[in-house]
Amino acid sequence: MGRIICAGLGPGDPDLMSRRADRAVRGATDIAYFRKKGRYGQARRIVEGMLADDVVEHAMEYPVTTEIPFNSPDYNRRLAEFYDQWASRLITLSQGRDVVVLCEGDPFFYGSFMHLYTRLRGQIEIEVIPGITGMTGCWTAMGEPITWGDDVMTVLMGSMGEDALAQRMVACDALVVMKTGRNLPKVKRALARAGRLDEAWLVERGTMPDQRIARLAEVEEHDCPYFAIVLVHGHGRRPEIAQAAQ
Incomplete structure (x- = not known):
């Protein structure tokens, strides 16, 4: 069983990433990152040019962002299903290898990874690398x-x-x-x-x-x-x- 490693990327300038996050990103065989459908993704943009040539990318595309009110029942239901599905998928992907999840800023400061963390905790080894906040x-x-x-x-x-x-x-x-x-x-x-x-x-x-x-x-x-x-x-x-x- 591999690990889930969430790398806090900091506010945007790659030079502001920690050495630990930099090592995790450059050594990753699989990376996952959040993005809006049809967009490149801010986290992915930050690590441009840092990834191994054979890295496998997993884009976690939000089912909804600003299209409907964030406090509506439908918004909450769709996001909950999204996080449930990706938590399960990350466990499957980590069989025999680590998966690095990219997160802008600091993962535990309003980061989307927190929703995965609460679902994964207790099921798989997780390492969270803190980052400079936005x-x-x-x-x-x-x-x-x-x-x-x-x-x-x-x-x-x-x-x-x-x-x-x-x-x-x-x-x-x-x-x-x-x-x-x-x-x-x-x-x-x-x-x-x-x-x-x-x-x-x-x-x-x-x-x-x-x-x-x-x-x-x-x-x-x-x-x-x-x-x-x-x-x-x-x-x-x-x-x-x-x-x-x-």
Whole structure:
């Protein structure tokens, strides 16, 4: 029986992968990765040029992404079936060899692999290789610390309701909003209600060659990139320290 090895690939730049993840990817005989049907897949793109010539690829194509509401019964049912089927298939594929599953960012931080992990755990040996999170790559790309001193950082999902978003945005110091995409107009409205829109930045494809950094208030309503994160930087005790230094 082989193993399932989930390699956290980091935020997008292959140079930011760990040495362990790099070894796993380059030595893989079988790799599996998530992607939207008809797309190349972000995880697959990150490892371009790193794979062995004879590697066998297994594209795990989501049955649904943004076509129907994520909280609908049909969405949940179809995704559950998808993860059930692929967990079973990965066990079959791992007979006598390891299978490397690619995961952007860190596998245990909102990664799709978590849904496979809970199904595979106890049935097969699993190794999870942590990775730099996408949000870490984004705030580093901006060249500005996300937290200072005793700041409390809050991570929110753009898929939350607008009222809940606005309420939490008021109470936090530093802020990260993930799962933006078509939720971006709602996120902007919530930030405006919280009085924080002017502090917000949109970072698209952070650390990648085509990264974009823009003030969220200046982003058009129709401009809703999928691989993007919203950041609001904290200030903590920075002013006090700076004043003491003077």
